[in-house]
Each structure stands twice: as C-alpha cells, then as structure tokens.
Amino acid sequence: xxxxxxxxxxxxxxxxxxxxxxxxxxxxxxxxxxxxxxxxxxxxxxxxxxxxxxxxxxxxxxxxxxxxxxxxxxxxxxxxxxxxxxxxxxxxxxxxxxxxxxxxxxxxxxxxxxxxxxxxxxxxxxxxxxxxxxxxxxxxxxxxxxxxxxxxxxxxxxxxxxxxxxxxxxxxxxxxxxxxxxxxxxxxxxxxxxxxxxxxxxxxxxxxxxxxxxxxxxxxxxxxxxxxxxxxxxxxxxxxxxxxxxxxxxxxxxxxxxxxxxxxxxxxxxxxxxxxx
Amino acid sequence: xxxxxxxxxxxxxxxxxxxxxxxxxxxxxxxxxxxxxxxxxxxxxxxxxxxxxxxxxxxxxxxxxxxxxxxxxxxxxxxxxxxxxxxxxxxxxxxxxxxxxxxxxxxxxxxxxxxxxxxxxxxxxxxxxxxxxxxxxxxxxxxxxxxxxxxxxxxxxxxxxxxxxxxxxxxxxxxxxxxxxxxxxxxxxxxxxxxxxxxxxxxxxxxxxxxxxxxxxxxxxxxxxxxxxxxxxxxxxxxxxxxxxxxxxxxxxxxxxxxxxxxxxxxxxxxxxxxxxxxxxxxxxxxxxxxxxxxxxxxxxxxxxxxxxxxxxxxxxxxxxxxxxxxxxxxxxxxxxxxxxxxxxxxxxxx
Numbered sequence: 001x002x003x004x005x006x007x008x009x010x011x012x013x014x015x016x017x018x019x020x021x022x023x024x025x026x027x028x029x030x031x032x033x034x035x036x037x038x039x040x041x042x043x044x045x046x047x048x049x050x051x052x053x054x055x056x057x058x059x060x061x062x063x064x065x066x067x068x069x070x071x072x073x074x075x076x077x078x079x080x081x082x083x084x085x086x087x088x089x090x091x092x093x094x095x096x097x098x099x100x101x102x103x104x105x106x107x108x109x110x111x112x113x114x115x116x117x118x119x120x121x122x123x124x125x126x127x128x129x130x131x132x133x134x135x136x137x138x139x140x141x142x143x144x145x146x147x148x149x150x151x152x153x154x155x156x157x158x159x160x161x162x163x164x165x166x167x168x169x170x171x172x173x174x175x176x177x178x179x180x181x182x183x184x185x186x187x188x189x190x191x192x193x194x195x196x197x198x199x200x201x202x203x204x205x206x207x208x209x210x211x212x213x214x215x216x217x218x219x220x221x222x223x224x225x226x227x228x229x230x231x232x233x234x235x236x237x238x239x240x241x242x243x244x245x246x247x248x249x250x251x252x253x254x255x256x257x258x259x260x261x262x263x264x265x266x267x268x269x270x271x272x273x274x275x276x277x
Numbered sequence: 278x279x280x281x282x283x284x285x286x287x288x289x290x291x292x293x294x295x296x297x298x299x300x301x302x303x304x305x306x307x308x309x310x311x312x313x314x315x316x317x318x319x320x321x322x323x324x325x326x327x328x329x330x331x332x333x334x335x336x337x338x339x340x341x342x343x344x345x346x347x348x349x350x351x352x353x354x355x356x357x358x359x360x361x362x363x364x365x366x367x368x369x370x371x372x373x374x375x376x377x378x379x380x381x382x383x384x385x386x387x388x389x390x391x392x393x394x395x396x397x398x399x400x401x402x403x404x405x406x407x408x409x410x411x412x413x414x415x416x417x418x419x420x421x422x423x424x425x426x427x428x429x430x431x432x433x434x435x436x437x438x439x440x441x442x443x444x445x446x447x448x449x450x451x452x453x454x455x456x457x458x459x460x461x462x463x464x465x466x467x468x469x470x471x472x473x474x475x476x477x478x479x480x481x482x483x484x485x486x487x488x489x490x491x492x493x494x495x496x497x498x499x500x501x502x503x504x505x506x507x508x509x510x511x512x513x514x515x516x517x518x519x520x521x522x523x524x525x526x527x528x529x530x531x532x533x534x535x536x537x538x539x540x541x542x543x544x545x546x547x548x549x550x551x552x553x554x555x556x557x558x559x560x561x562x563x564x565x566x567x568x569x570x571x572x573x574x575x576x577x578x579x580x581x582x583x584x585x586x587x588x589x590x591x592x593x594x595x596x597x598x599x600x601x602x603x604x605x606x607x608x609x610x611x612x613x614x615x616x617x618x619x620x621x622x623x624x625x626x627x628x
Contacts, residue, residue, distance in 0.1 A: 056518050
C-alpha cells in the first residue's frame with residue numbers, strides 16, 4: 001500500500017505562547033516522503049510548530065503551505081485527512097474501547113449523521129493490526145498500559161488515512177523495546193510514502209531513523225539537512241550547549257552521539273567539539 | 278480461508294455495533310409502560326385497565342372523575358416528569374462530556390441555580406401574565422443556565438479539562454451566590470413567596486398541560502441539537518487538541534453543546550425548580566451498561582432519565598398520601614449518597 005506523501009512548507013512563521021515568543025519567523029520545509037526529525041532543547045518551539053501546522057493554534061504571522069496550497073484554504077476536516085498527530089501521551093476521560101477510539105480516527109471522513117461503514121471498520125482493523133492492538137479491541141483504553149494506549153492512538157492516527165504523520169516525542173513515556181517497536185513502525189510507514197515529521201528528544205533515535213534533521217533553537221531554525229551534516233559536535237554544542245562525541249555506530253553505521261562529561265574532549269571522526277574551554 | 282475469516286470478523290464487528298442500538302428500543306418500551314403505570318397511582322388511584330382504555334379510546338367519550346383526573350391532572354404531570362427527567366439526564370451527559378469529568382451535573386455545577394435565578398427574575402418582576410411571561414420564564418431560565426455554564430467553565434477549567442476539586446468548589450460558590458440573590462429578590466418583593474419557595478424545592482405537583490407547552494419547544498430543540506454533536510463530543514473527550522486534529526471545530530462544538538444543555542436544564546428548572554442528581558446518576562449508570570459513545574449514551578440517558586424521574590415522582594406522590602413530597606427530595610435522597618460514593622471510588626483517578 002503506497003501513499004502519496006505531503007510536502008509541508010513553513011514560511012516565516014511566528015507564534016506567541018502566553019507572553020513568550022515561541023516561534024520567531026521560522027522557515028522550514030518537510031519534504032514529501034521524507035522522515036524529518038525536529039531536534040532542539042526544551043521550550044525551543046518544536047511542539048508549537050506541530051500545533052501551528054495542524055491549526056490548533058493560530059500563528060501571529062507567516063504562512064504554511066501543504067503541497068503548495070495555503071493551509072488557511074483547507075477546512076479542518078480536510079486537514080485531518082491530510083495530517084494526523086501522535087502526541088506524547090493521550091488523555092482518556094471516558095472508558096471508550098480501543099476499537100471505538102480508533103474509529104474516531106474516521107471522524108474527518110464521515111458526515112455529521114453518518115455512521116461507520118464496513119469500509120471504516122476495515123480501515124480501523126488494518127490500522128490496529130499494524131500497531132498490534134486488534135487483539136484487545138474491546139478493552140477499555142483506560143485500562144491499558146502506557147505503551148498500549150500509545151499504540152491505540154497511533155492506530156487512530158493511521159485510521160485517518162493521512163498523507164503526513166506528525167509525531168510529538170511519541171516514545172517519551174515508553175520503555176526501550178516499545179520505543180524501538182514504534183520507531184520501526186514509523187519507519188515502515190515512511191517507506192510506504194507517508195511523510196513523517198517527528199519531534200525527538202533522543203539524538204541517536206533521530207540519527208538512526210531520520211533522513212533529515214531540523215535543528216531548532218529559541219523558535220528559529222538553526223540548520224536543516226542530512227544527519228551527517230547536522231548532528232555534528234559543533235552544531236550540537238550550539239543548540240544544546242553540551243560537549244558531545246559523534247562517531248560511527250559500529251552496528252548501524254549511522255552517526256552516534258555520546259554526551260561527554262565536563263572537561264573531557266571528544267575526538268571521534270577526527271572532529272573535536274568547537275569552542276570547548 | 279484467511280481472507281474469509283477477515284471479512285466475517287469485520288461483518289461481525291459492524292453487526293455488533295448495530296446491535297448496540299437495541300437498548301434505545303428497550304428503554305422506549307419501558308418508558309411507555311412506565312408512563313402508563315405511573316398515571317395510575319396518586320392520591321386517587323385509577324385502575325390500570327381504565328388508564329389503558331382512556332389512552333386507546335379514540336374520542337375521550339367518558340366524563341367520569343377518573344377520566345378527568347387522568348387527562349387533566351395525572352397525564353400532564355407524568356408527561357412533564359418524563360420531559361424534565363430526560364432533559365436533566367441529557368444535560369448531565371453533555372456537561373460531563375464537555376468538562377471531561379463524570380461528576381458534572383446541572384445541579385452540582387450550579388447551572389440549575391443560574392436557571393432558577395433567571396426564572397425568578399421574570400416570576401417576581403415580569404409583570405402581568407401573558408405570552409411574554411409564558412415563554413419569558415423558561416427563556417430567562419435558559420439564559421441564566423447558559424451564562425452560568427460559561428462562568429463555571431471559565432472559572433473551573435485547568436487546560437481543557439475541569440478537575441473535580443475546582444468543579445465542586447466553583448459549583449458550591451456559584452450555587453450559594455445565586456441562592457443568595459434569589460433570597461434577596463424574594464425579600465425585596467414579598468408577595469407569593471410560598472409558591473416560589475415550593476417551586477425552588479423542585480416538584481411536579483399541580484402541573485398541567487400549560488407547563489408542558491411552556492417547555493416543549495425548548496426541549497424539542499435541545500435534543501436534536503445535542504444529538505447532532507454527539508460524535509464531536511466523543512472526539513472532544515480526547516482533549517481539545519486531539520479533537521482539532523480529528524477535524525472538529527472545537528470552540529464551535531462547545532458553544533453549541535453548552536447552548537443545548539442550557540436549553541434543556543433551563544427549561545427543566547423553569548417548570549420544576551431545582552431537581553438534583555438526575556443528571557449525575559443516570560448518565561453514570563447508563564455509561565456503565567452501554568459504554569461512553571455519546572451517540573448511544575445521549576438517547577439512552579434521556580430515556581432512562583425520563584423513566585427515573587417518573588418513578589421518583591410516583592414515589593413522591595405515594596409516600597405521604599394524601600400529601601405530596603417535592604420530587605427533588607426523592608432524587609436527592611437517592612442522588613446525594615450516590616454522589617459521595619462516586620467521589621470516594623473515583624478519588625484517585627479523577628482528581
């Protein structure tokens with residue numbers, strides 16, 4: 001099943017969060033079919049960017065284009081058919097079953113008085129099988145573990161049949177094996193054509209899974225490009241203020257970031273952390 | 278083999294979701310039976326056989342006392358009880374969904390008091406009887422309920438959710454304030470106080486077809502409005518952000534649903550005063566049985582709420598024959614302990 005991905009372009013986008021400037025005329029593009037990781041320190045505007053992309057918040061200025069069309073010219077329902085979001089953690093006020101939660105992902109495809117058809121059920125089932133949650137479709141989500149809940153929400157996002165998947169640190173609250181399961185799933189979805197934009201905390205997950213890294217700090221884009229050019233000790237120092245060693249991971253062959261304790265100089269790949277005192 | 282199994286499982290899943298609509302039918306039948314039986318009991322008991330005869334005879338031929346009591350006293354009261362019960366239960370469902378808190382309810386939240394304040398203003402200062410006053414009382418009650426719901430939501434919410442602690446505290450504060458204003462107005466204008474006090478206690482005695490007519494348009498508008506946004510409410514219960522990302526216009530949905538719940542709760546208050554806990558008990562029990570899907574929860578709660586209030590009002594008529602108890606006392610006797618039970622059992626997960 002191939003999906004024709006979505007290209008998301010952000011142009012000089014500014015957003016306020018309370019009295020703080022969260023995004024400061026940021027421009028960045030997430031190309032069709034690529035897996036882009038957004039990396040940056042806490043409070044750098046990563047989550048705000050995802051909220052602005054899905055129009056949960058209204059930006060002060062700037063523009064967003066989806067496949068070249070201004071985002072304000074889409075209805076909310078149209079947007080929900082193009083982009084689906086996986087948050088850090090889902091909240092459930094009521095004990096909906098896993099299947100009911102996933103079927104809510106069909107909302108943007110259904111008319112006000114329309115009920116889910118066999119086709120909607122089919123889409124929900126496929127989504128649930130991909131995330132391995134069909135086996136507990138009738139269990140209340142409130143009784144599921146954190147990892148299971150997260151997989152249900154991912155299935156809901158897939159049931160929207162989006163062209164882009166936006167992830168906001170989707171594995172933050174999960175243990176190691178669940179983290180990898182989900183990241184592998186996202187990568188597979190990406191291979192099938194889905195554009196993936198992921199806010200990631202773990203630089204090594206980003207290095208291993210992403211095609212492109214967007215480095216963000218204080219609401220601005222510092223740099224964007226392939227992993228080898230963006231996850232360098234110099235740039236990481238600039239963004240996070242930490243000295244790191246970047247070498248090639250012996251097993252994956254991808255860049256590997258190790259945070260160095262104070263006063264240790266890294267020299268992996270012949271690079272040394274710039275400006276270390 | 279695998280594919281056939283797949284198709285069968287999907288068909289089964291679709292069919293089992295359709296089958297869930299059986300409870301609506303079941304409750305509707307139960308309500309009809311309940312209405313019939315309840316019309317038989319009161320200070321004067323009418324044989325059920327007569328009740329059925331009255332209802333099925335095409336032209337009401339009989340001019341007996343029983344027939345008069347049935348048509349002019351009992352039936353309007355029972356029908357009004359069903360309308361009020363349905364409205365309060367549905368208003369409870371809506372508030373719980375919007376506040377993402379299963380303890381919300383028109384009475385607990387203070388919305389009923391807002392409605393009572395609105396209605397009191399028109400009752401005390403509304404001038405002579407007439408069309409203006411006839412629809413002015415429920416109209417003002419609805420306006421009061423609407424304003425109060427917004428107020429509570431603004432005061433009590435944390436993020437997109439209204440936690441129990443702030444919900445109940447703000448409910449207490451708002452109810453006390455509204456009651457104080459009503460008392461103040463009554464002190465200023467000391468006529469016809471007995472009626473007003475009795476109305477505030479929440480009762481259905483001495484209600485006639487005029488009362489049914491007075492609230493019917495508002496309730497008839499509130500029900501379909503709420504139902505039209507049932508699925509949106511499902512999405513909103515996942516959080517505002519998620520609801521936006523599922524394509525819902527969250528702010529608009531909230532405004533419409535608050536208007537619908539105010540219409541229902543306000544109209545109910547304007548004819549029957551302060552009847553508490555129907556909107557708490559009913560949605561909770563119904564949710565336990567059929568699940569939280571609002572497309573099903575709304576109609577089922579409305580029917581169950583109607584049945585419950587008709588039952589409670591029948592008790593209110595029978596406990597102290599020939600005297601009557603305000604039905605608000607009966608619902609509070611059931612509801613307040615239930616409320617405490619919910620508070621204790623949900624303390625960990627809901628706070």
